[in-house]
Amino acid sequence: MLTQKIEDQIRESGIIAVIAIEDAADAVPMAQALQRGGITAIELTLRTPAALDAIRAIREGVPDILLGAGTILTTEQVDAALAAGAQFGVAPGLNSRIIEYADKVGLPFAPGVMTPSDIERALELGCKTMKLFPSESIGGMKTLSTMAAPYKHLGIGFIPLGGLNEGNMASYLSSPLVAAIGGSWLAKTDRISAKDWDGIEATAAAAVKIAAEAKA
């Protein structure tokens, strides 16, 4: 489960940039570009061999950005993410072994859900903040509103991810059910590899502007 502090920081950020990175040397300039654009939270996915080194580099070089590890699929990855300095962890799905292990070793963690049964399992395991994945494919905010209605009184929050972009993010952020949204469009892997820092900064700034308007 997430700690209250991390949950608050995620809510405050509103947007989590989801990153898959090929070269750890690009991690700090990428995080700085996002930060210049106003992004305050990153999820670095453990999908590439460079991911753990990238987490270490960002924690050292850009310590004031909230940094999570994504695509945590094994308990070994929980340990590795924590050792690299990740402040929280997430996954596309719900694995009770990983939730319990993350709690045991002290990694604030949010599992992924996409059905009412998943939500109930997450609640049973103490997780009130959950990823919603793959959000747009399952009907986006319309599906989330209907699906979350029976659990709203329990104070749950979602981080929708999967298919989000500048065009649909406002529909999510105007809902109190949504703690923050996540997306890879903010810093695509090929743009990072091309070192398009100005482009990443501009995309981040555009998203931050939309988020501010949606929450106003």
Ligand SMILES: O=C[C@H](O)COP(=O)(O)O
């Ligand atoms: O697998 C999930 C992606 O990393 C995040 O979704 P997205 O690429 O649609 O933003």
Ligand SMILES: CC(=O)C(=O)O
């Ligand atoms: C999709 C997602 O939430 C993850 O890879 O962690």
